[in-house]
Amino acid sequence: MKITDEVRISDNGFVFNSRTGDSFNVNPTGLELTKLIAQGHDFDTIKNMFLEKYDLDDLTFEKDFYEFIALIKHHQITSHEDPLDFK
Amino acid sequence: MEKLKYDKPSISKINAGMPSKFGLPVKQKIISEIDGIKVSTLMEEYGSPLFVISEKTIRETHAEAKRAFETRYPKVQFAWSYKTNYLDAVCSIYHEEGSWAEVVSGFEFEKALSNGVHGSQILFNGPDKSKADLRMAIEHNACIHIDHFDELYLLIETSREMKMKARVAIRVNMDAGIYPIWDRFGFNYENGDAWNAINRIMLAESLELIGLHTHIGTYIMVQSAYAIAASKLANLYMAIHRKFDYWLKYIDLGGGFASKNTLKGAYMPGNETCPSFDDYAEAISNALISSEIPHENLPILFLETGRALIDDAGYLLTTVIANKRLNNGRRSMVIDAGVNLLFTSFWYNLGVYPTRELEHAEESTIYGPLCMNIDVIRDAIVFPQVKTGEQLVIERVGAYNITQSMQFITYRPNVILIDNDGKTQIIRKKESLETFKNSEINPKRN
Structure with a gap:
């Protein structure tokens, strides 16, 4: 999974997708996640970074992570080569 | 190192150029x-x-409705609509507040009796009254609101057999400006069915006509419909007096007042668009008081509102x-x-x-x-x-x-x-x- 080439993300959480013309706001944790995905980190690395930084348990993170991933995929912010897996 | 507070990651699409028709979003209401x-x-x-269920809200809403009508019309009687909520604890509060009972089945009739309501203070509505139900109603001297001719004849037969007089009213349906017209209950005003039923009842020795009833619909958002209904019942009331030299005891405007809930598809929230008790009371009272009924012979006004009294x-x-x-x-x-x-x-x-x-x-x-x-x-x-x-x-x-x-x-x-x-x-x-x-x-x- 990678952030599509047409998507630009500002440091204050504004996301613009020039392919669809849609723009979005992401909250700070959403922005952090998006940036980590853009940097190519895998799920386990991102999870460990979040668990270390935030007052959070692993199951809550996992639920929220995959919900967020599904949403940004729906908005065509990311593209997946393999629809069954997140790598 | 102390860990930071976690916020669930979220993303929201910006819909530029499509402002809410109601202006900026209001603060989220909380009920804690x-x-x-x-x-x-x-x-x-x-x-x-x-x-x-909040007893306080029940009593406050009832007091508000009572005040709205009693300050505008001299003789008002509420009857609690059992089908709206017939939990004994709820019905008992309304009866304590002075409400009679409005029932639509033998089961509800029995429930009202078991709640200590005197039979003569039960209004018996509904299209399904069995012979046994009618016997029970006659025995308890209830006010039977006749729905159709078959019921009228069954009632004549039953009261004759019992050698007792049944106290009755007829349910009248009419064009009150609300469409589609609720014409499946009662006798129609415009086509003369209601007048025919009245004449038949007045000829029946075992029936005593004491009132006129209508229920124009439910969740009625225009109070003027009640004014039309009240005027038409007032016309019948006077016609009965003119022909039979007889004054009925009551006119019953039924229920149907809207609660503050919002109907699906409504443009504005119900609490901003529905008439208040004052609006309904003003329309009904004005129509009755300004009708040709002499003030000394004004009927008791019965109200069977349920939804607007208990929803909140x-x-x-x-x-x-x-x-x-x-x-x-x-x-x-x-x-x-x-x-x-x-x-x-x-x-x-x-x-x-x-x-x-x-x-x-x-x-x-x-x-x-x-x-x-x-x-x-x-x-x-x-x-x-x-x-x-x-x-x-x-x-x-x-x-x-x-x-x-x-x-x-x-x-x-x-x-x-x-x-x-x-x-x-x-x-x-x-x-x-x-x-x-x-x-x-x-x-x-x-």
Whole structure:
């Protein structure tokens, strides 16, 4: 999974997708996640970074992570080569 | 190092150029307590889901309606509409406030009697009155509101057999400017059916005509319809006097006043668009007082309003079971109260509220727990992020939901009353396996 080439993300959480013309706001944790995905980190690395930084348990993170991933995929912010897996 | 507070990651689409037609979004309403008792305390003690009835709201709303009518019309009598909510504890409050009983079946008639209502203070409506029901009504000297000619003749036959006089009124349907016209109940005014029925009753020695009744519809949002209905009944009232030199005792305008719930498809919320009790009272009282009825012979005005009196007093407390994303990206959640408990969710956009400040509101769908596709409590509501176990409150569910609730898949929940002193008590117990074992019979097989 990678952030599509047409998507630009500002440091204050504004996301613009020039392919669809849609723009979005992401909250700070959403922005952090998006940036980590853009940097190519895998799920386990991102999870460990979040668990270390935030007052959070692993199951809550996992639920929220995959919900967020599904949403940004729906908005065509990311593209997946393999629809069954997140790598 | 101390860990930072975690916020669920969220993303929201910006819809530039499409401002809300209602202006900027308002602050999310929160219901954290009912009559001073925390929602969490109630759910801890009585479980979830949980119906809560507020005695204070019942009495205050009733007082408001009474004041609206009694300050405008000299003789007013409310009759509690049993079908709206016939829990004994609820009916008893209305009877304490002076309401008679308005019933529509033999079962409701028996319930009213068991609540201590004198038979002569029961108005018996409805299209389904068996011979046994009519016998019971005649024996108790109730006011029988005749719905159709077959009932009229059955009543003549029954009262003759009993050698007793039945006190009756007729139900009149009419064009009151509300469409479609509710013409399936009672006798029509415009085509002369009502007048024919009146004449037949006046000829029957075993019947005593004492009133005229109409119920023009439900959730009537224009008070002028009641003015038209009151005028037409006043015309009949005077016609009876002119022909038979006889004054009836009452005119009954039925119910149908709108509650503050919002109908599906309505442009504005119900609490901003529905007439107040004052509006209805003004329309009805003016029509009767300005009719040709002499003031000294004005009839008693009966009102059978149910929905507008009790809807605000009922709450359903519920818990979030799950959050889901639908395949179109829309957020949805599953709560533990379904449409089997919330019959009114089929025509209202019920108000669903969190019990505490929550963030990241987005358009969501709220599903109930039933394994049925129709189990949708709200198909589109802007709602904040909630976790499983979050407690929510659904307001304005006092009317019809408890009486029309259906046992399905699981047990129906406790219903509690918060009394005037702020004390809580169960007024209908949660169902259990025993509830069903007691009424089911499983035939033995070889």
